[in-house]
Amino acid sequence: MTPDQPEQPPRKRRRRRRTISGDYRPYRSPRARALARFKGMAIFLAALVIVGGGLFLFLADVPEPDVVAAEAPATARPKPRERTAALPPLNLPADEAPHGSAMEWWYYSGILDANAGQRFGFHMVVFVANGLVKHTVMHAALTDLQSGKRYVSQTRTAGSPMTSIPNGFDFRQDGWQATASASAHALRATFDQAAVTLTLNNGGPLVAHRAPGSETPGLLDFGSSGISYYYSRPRLPTRGEIVIGGKPTPVRGEVWFDHQWGEFDVLSLGWNWFALQLADGSDLMLYELFDKNGRSVVTAGTISDAKGSQPLEQGQAELVPGARWTSPKTNITYVVEWNIKLPTGVLHVKPYLPDSEFDSGGTTANVYWEGPVKVSGSREGRGFLELSGYDRLGLKPTKSP
Numbered sequence: 001m002t003p004d005q006p007e008q009p010p011r012k013r014r015r016r017r018r019t020i021s022g023d024y025r026p027y028r029s030p031r032a033r034a035l036a037r038f039k040g041m042a043i044f045l046a047a048l049v050i051v052g053g054g055l056f057l058f059l060a061d062v063p064e065p066d067v068v069a070a071e072a073p074a075t076a077r078p079k080p081r082e083r084t085a086a087l088p089p090l091n092l093p094a095d096e097a098p099h100g101s102a103m104e105w106w107y108y109s110g111i112l113d114a115n116a117g118q119r120f121g122f123h124m125v126v127f128v129a130n131g132l133v134k135h136t137v138m139h140a141a142l143t144d145l146q147s148g149k150r151y152v153s154q155t156r157t158a159g160s161p162m163t164s165i166p167n168g169f170d171f172r173q174d175g176w177q178a179t180a181s182a183s184a185h186a187l188r189a190t191f192d193q194a195a196v197t198l199t200l201n202n203g204g205p206l207v208a209h210r211a212p213g214s215e216t217p218g219l220l221d222f223g224s225s226g227i228s229y230y231y232s233r234p235r236l237p238t239r240g241e242i243v244i245g246g247k248p249t250p251v252r253g254e255v256w257f258d259h260q261w262g263e264f265d266v267l268s269l270g271w272n273w274f275a276l277q278l279a280d281g282s283d284l285m286l287y288e289l290f291d292k293n294g295r296s297v298v299t300a301g302t303i304s305d306a307k308g309s310q311p312l313e314q315g316q317a318e319l320v321p322g323a324r325w326t327s328p329k330t331n332i333t334y335v336v337e338w339n340i341k342l343p344t345g346v347l348h349v350k351p352y353l354p355d356s357e358f359d360s361g362g363t364t365a366n367v368y369w370e371g372p373v374k375v376s377g378s379r380e381g382r383g384f385l386e387l388s389g390y391d392r393l394g395l396k397p398t399k400s401p
Contacts, residue, residue: 005273082214083221090208090218090229093167096180096259098160099229104128104261106169106178108187108200109143109275109384110238111372118144120242120251121352121372122196123384124189124373126171126178127364128160136160137363138176140189142196144244144370147353151191151244157365165327176267185257186235198240200255208311209285209302220300222289226264233257233303234275234283256283256384269297270389272319273351274340276373278381281305284347286312286321286340290389316343325354327367332357334387345378349385367391 098104109123121143129135135158142151161173168180177188185200208218209230220228235254242249256275274286286301301312301321322337336354340347356371368388375381 006119040222082216082229084216084219085212087219087227089216090231091127092231093182093231095231096168097164097166098128098162098169099261100130101261102130102263105132105259106180107260108178108185108255108256108257109370111373111382112198112238112240112242112253112255113180114242114249116249118249121145121356121384122198122255123370124137124178124187124196126169133158136162136171136173137306137360138171138173138178138189139358139360139363140176140191140241141356141358141370142189142191142194143356145351145372148353148355149244150355151194151354152358153189153191154360154363157219187240193245195241195243196240196257198238198251200236200238200257202233203237204233204235204254205283205304205306205309207234207285207302207304209309211300212311212313212314221361222264222269223239223297225289226262228260228264229261230258230260231283232259232275232283232302234277253347267392271386272335272338273386273388274338274373274383275299275385276347276349276375276381276383278379280379281362284383286317286319311344317341325351327355327357330357330367330391331361332367332389332391336369336385336387337372339377342378346380347375348377349373349375351385 017213060329105125105127107125112120112122114120119380122141124140125138127137135156137154137156138355139154140152143149155174155176157173161171162174163170165181167182170179171177175188175190177186179186183202185202187196187198187200209220209232210217211220218229218231219367220230222228226392233254236257238255239252242251254277256277258275269289269291271290272288274284278280278284282303282305284301284303286299288299289297291297299317302309304310318341320339320341321335322339324333325336326333334357336351338349340349350373352372357367359367368386368391370384370386373383373385375383
């Protein structure tokens with residue numbers, strides 16, 4: 001300060017108070033502090049109203065705590081691993097060829113039409129069983145649906161009368177043939193006074209069957225009876241010739257082809273099996289397995305068409321037995337008429353001829369029923385029915401017609 005400047009009065013210093021932490025804050029009067037507390041409380045209450053309202057809306061949509069606690073274990077429970085998932089997946093066309101498994105078969109069945117209007121039911125199968133000794137068996141049946149005349153034949157040999165070909169098979173024995181390549185199948189079967197020669201193109205849909213709830217296509221788990229690979233070609237375009245009494249008749253149609261193999265036991269259960277080609281272009285494969293007491297173990301199947309296939313869910317199909325037929329040769333009673341209850345309606349299945357028993361005691365030591373059937377009801381169609389296990393297990397269905 002210079003001598004010419006007047007002396008300034010001393011500046012009044014603000015009082016500061018020491019905090020708990022040891023620093024200093026400016027001094028505030030009691031009135032100022034009260035006003036600040038009031039403003040802070042107002043802001044807190046406003047925020048509480050906003051947050052509380054939001055929490056109310058949020059909690060209104062949240063389930064009760066006890067419900068959440070009850071459902072949490074179910075959502076966290078891992079899905080059981082399928083036994084079929086441990087096996088190699090279905091691999092086509094390589095899996096058309098033989099596999100060397102305990103049991104394997106290639107199955108053909110269908111109704112063939114002639115130009116003059118005649119119809120013939122036909123089925124042919126090649127069985128290969130691998131045990132201490134490998135056996136190859138061929139069965140075939142031809143039924144003239146006009147006259148009711150039925151021709152059956154069978155052949156068996158140790159080993160395998162097969163020539164290996166890429167992605168296929170070629171069985172030939174005693175004038176019989178069952179051959180499949182990437183483009184076509186060729187069949188020939190001989191009977192007393194009759195013969196069948198067919199060429200089948202590898203067209204139409206391919207169906208890899210799977211069980212309800214399963215994510216593994218082409219594999220079925222039969223529980224204690226084992227696991228089976230299983231796929232079908234329900235509509236192979238077919239042309240050929242049938243010879244009866246030396247007279248050839250050209251025929252055509254769509255033949256159902258099944259291929260099944262694996263480590264499974266065919267003797268522990270019986271089955272009712274349907275392969276139905278429906279007039280609307282869809283196909284139904286349906287089977288019911290039953291135990292030695294005739295009790296149903298499982299009913300499952302597949303609905304397919306040109307767009308794809310879908311397994312029937314558990315409980316979607318119910319088989320109701322109808323009329324029976326008793327064989328005069330073996331005295332075995334078969335259920336030859338059925339009602340199939342589906343979500344889309346009821347199918348009535350009846351045989352063209354009740355007498356379609358196949359006595360294969362000379363080759364596979366069993367007797368079964370296999371023949372062409374017609375379908376009516378909610379949808380029309382035709383196909384094949386197989387009844388197996390009625391002989392060796394003495395089974396009788398538990399339901400009445």
